[in-house]
Amino acid sequence: MQISNWVNYWLFLPLKLMVVVGGQAPKAIRSVECYDFKEERWHQVAELPSRRCRAGVVYMSGLIFAVGGFNGSLRVRTVDSYDPVKNQWTSVANMQDRRSTLGAAVLNGLLYAVGGFDGSTGLSSVEAYNMKTNEWFHVTPMNTRRSSVGVGVVGGMLYAVGGYDGASRQCLSTVECYNCNSDVWTYVAEMSTRRSGAGVGVLNNLLYAVGGHDGPLVRKSVEVYDPAINTWTQIADMNMCRRNAGVCAVNGLLYVIGGDDGSCNLATVEYYNPTTDKWTVVSSCMSTGRSYAGVTVIDKPL
Numbered sequence: 001m002q003i004s005n006w007v008n009y010w011l012f013l014p015l016k017l018m019v020v021v022g023g024q025a026p027k028a029i030r031s032v033e034c035y036d037f038k039e040e041r042w043h044q045v046a047e048l049p050s051r052r053c054r055a056g057v058v059y060m061s062g063l064i065f066a067v068g069g070f071n072g073s074l075r076v077r078t079v080d081s082y083d084p085v086k087n088q089w090t091s092v093a094n095m096q097d098r099r100s101t102l103g104a105a106v107l108n109g110l111l112y113a114v115g116g117f118d119g120s121t122g123l124s125s126v127e128a129y130n131m132k133t134n135e136w137f138h139v140t141p142m143n144t145r146r147s148s149v150g151v152g153v154v155g156g157m158l159y160a161v162g163g164y165d166g167a168s169r170q171c172l173s174t175v176e177c178y179n180c181n182s183d184v185w186t187y188v189a190e191m192s193t194r195r196s197g198a199g200v201g202v203l204n205n206l207l208y209a210v211g212g213h214d215g216p217l218v219r220k221s222v223e224v225y226d227p228a229i230n231t232w233t234q235i236a237d238m239n240m241c242r243r244n245a246g247v248c249a250v251n252g253l254l255y256v257i258g259g260d261d262g263s264c265n266l267a268t269v270e271y272y273n274p275t276t277d278k279w280t281v282v283s284s285c286m287s288t289g290r291s292y293a294g295v296t297v298i299d300k301p302l
Contacts, residue, residue, distance in 0.1 A: 059296040093135060
């Protein structure tokens with residue numbers, strides 16, 4: 001492609017913002033900040049209506065949804081939506097179950113809340129939100145209870161990766177996927193290592209499991225799953241150990257945001273380039289170190 005064509009290509013790409021919602025710093029916080037990729041700097045936006053960490057966060061139909069989580073004293077069922085154009089948060093229908101450390105993802109126009117912890121037990125239950133009716137409904141539960149679970153959608157399937165099974169008291173290496181057409185969960189290939197609190201992201205139709213921990217051991221290792229061949233492959237380690245970090249994909253790169261290293265919360269961000277198999281630390285840090293934050297990417301409001 002000629003240079004002039006490259007310039008035109010980048011000019012017409014929608015400008016993106018990476019939005020980091022709430023988190024633990026070290027207690028649950030209301031702060032929301034966003035990273036402007038063009039400006040390469042962070043901005044504060046409207047705070048959450050109440051403190052929220054360990055929530056699920058997604059971008060759907062032009063809105064950000066912050067689902068469940070922990071407010072510093074209780075696991076909650078509440079859900080807030082953020083309108084980037086109005087810079088305003090609004091409450092929507094509560095989930096049916098209290099959930100913190102859940103996974104959240106969008107599949108076929110529905111918002112799925114997967115697993116988590118209700119304050120007493122790890123959950124295998126899964127529920128979906130219909131934005132048109134403002135209602136939550138349960139679907140088939142997972143085969144395994146999973147708190148601190150990461151989720152991602154690849155090829156029209158919803159994957160639940162690792163986590164912690166309170167029944168066996170084990171961090172998990174198992175992975176299962178949900179077919180919304182048949183309403184069935186099926187195990188797929190296991191990861192090479194146990195990961196609870198792994199960051200999970202999707203890039204180029206591959207599912208990434210980033211960091212996490214197995215007991216006290218916090219990992220910097222990363223592995224990637226190819227659904228076409230049902231195989232996990234190890235890739236380059238991150239620059240630092242991270243668990244409970246946010247992950248998102250932007251412009252062909254996989255970003256990992258915050259988390260903690262086992263002793264302190266992190267304000268740093270790094271990204272993975274699959275072409276070079278290398279991680280690079282972003283020069284601009286968040287205003288505050290935070291783990292258990294929700295992260296998503298949105299189109300920059302005009």
